[in-house]
Amino acid sequence: MEHRLLGRSGFRVPVLGFGAGTFGGQGPLFSAWGRTDVDEAREMIAICLEAGVSLFDTADVYSDGASERVLGEALQGRRHEAILSTKLTLPAGPAPNDRGWSRHHLIGGVEAALRRLRTEHIDLLQLHAFDAATPVELMLRTLDDLVRSGKVRSIGASNFAGWQLMKALAAADRLGTERFVANQTYYSLVGRDYEWELMPLGIDQGLGAIVWSPLGWGRLTGRIRRGQPLPEGSRLHQTAGFAPPVEDERLFRVVEAMDTVAQETGRNLPQIAINWLLQRPTVSSVLIGARDATQLRQNLGAIGWQLSAAQMARLDAASAVTPPYPYYPYWNGQFTELAPPAVPLG
Template identity: 45%
Template sequence: MHFRVLGKSGIAVSELCLGTMTFGKATNEADATTMIHRFLDAGGNFLDTADVYAGGRSEEIAGQAIRDRRSDVILATKVRFATGDNINHAGLSRKHILDGVEASLRRLKTDYIDLYQVHTWDHITPIDETLRTLDDLVTSGKIRYIGCSNFLAYQLMKSLSHSDFNRYTRFISIQQQYSLVSRQMDSELLPLCVEENVGVIPWAPIGGGFLTGKYVRGEKPLHGRLSVDAGESSWQRRGTERNFRILDEVISVAEDIGKTPVQVALNWLIHQQGITSPIFGASTLEQYDENMGAVGWRLTDEQWHRLDAVSALEYDYPNRFIDKFKRRI
């Protein structure tokens, strides 16, 4: 397992991050604990959860599993979504953040959180209120670093500028959907992250399961995440002809080198410029083992570029216009 520095910080995280969204729901506590221990034993040190995963149960399981190894772990969680029926039990207000961090600390059985992330933008709360509150929490020692998730490029830049101007702590990372079948970050957000040295922690790195290779053109699955008609990993979004062309190339590369499509898709992402640590999730120990097979080797340049070419976004305006007039020094 290799390590990368997380954004503009001094902490190093493993090249894969273990996501815990299924823990306490699709994955029972015993299997979840085994996954965490196997991950740490294999050299991984980066765990991601959220206060809303399995109604808080994910945090409880993760916290219990790492109690004896807390200092070895970079522990990340999130705040923003509704944790109760009260109107103030959601958002990024000072009240909800302060209530949320205390509740997460209790569930995680720890006195500090390494990376505290806002789960998405809040159009109601002024960004100054959110960032000032997070800065206070860093000063208090309850959180060490802050990150964001599911932001537009202007929202990230606005936040960074606001932090710099007011001398607040700034976001060191962003957690965003990114994979071979979801490369919207490429147009603006990923170049911004590279420019501002913001670590990128992709979620859904295998396209919500689409890149496993178990789906067939024109045959909507009857079960699982892709069987639904709404959401980021719906069949309507994933089961397109473009995505199947990408999947065909992933399968071809996988067959050439004796790896699974999942391992190939993850390996491509690990070595994409600007990417720090993809978050992989697993409902079963078998899925965990397959995901972990993505490290310890590397696609050839030719294989990597084959995948990059078939999945690249259309080279559209204003990028092609800007590039045409780049200064050459």
């Protein structure tokens, strides 16, 4: 298993991580993802660890905490082999302070996550969303205290806009507190918005991308085809309201390009989608999910080989979109000498 630096933390993570959103399976969104119980989770964790996939990602809101509880129980006896990542700040309960990044919620949320995960520390704590109601300085000092206490090892963000990330990073530099080292982000062949601002920011500021939903909310499995209805078992029947929109013609164009690459490589479409991501700048790790052991083993086949330069170019062309202003001048060559260097983070 290849390992890469997580931003400028000096800490290395496997290029594939496991997203535990399928664990627990409660509520309309997460039950559509999967309903993995403790015994099934234990089996999948064993498969992951055997393959070198030691990063496990979850969040307090995944199945109302059930994902953390299942993951924590299933990891008993093997916690020392795992890198645990979880997230806070989305509404996690009915009380007014069960959300955001107030000192009250961050400290209480970490304590609750530690109990559910049955661990003494969280390796990577990420803020699940920006909180405009609380000063970033207060948030950073609280996270710094949590790191100094040993309850948290590293910190990151998820679903932030570029200016929000930069505001927090600049404040951390000014205050001398712990700094974000990771940006957990949506990125896929049918969701390339990450490249417009967040990727250059990651290169400049030393943030490692941890990619979620590499298959574009299930669109890149190969089951969705031109001229055919959405398959009955597709999770998009339940999650379409949450998933970013993708124009049908663009999706079909990407899938057909992937079909050509699949014929050349003998790989399936999910493996191709993940391998493409692993060759993109700033990507430290791609989170794979699975409803069962068979699907997990198939996704593990995304590593150990590489798409050729020609295949990458074909997929780039099929999935390309013109970014909005002010990003497009950098993409169409007008200001090439001013564009940030597309250099991976090591």
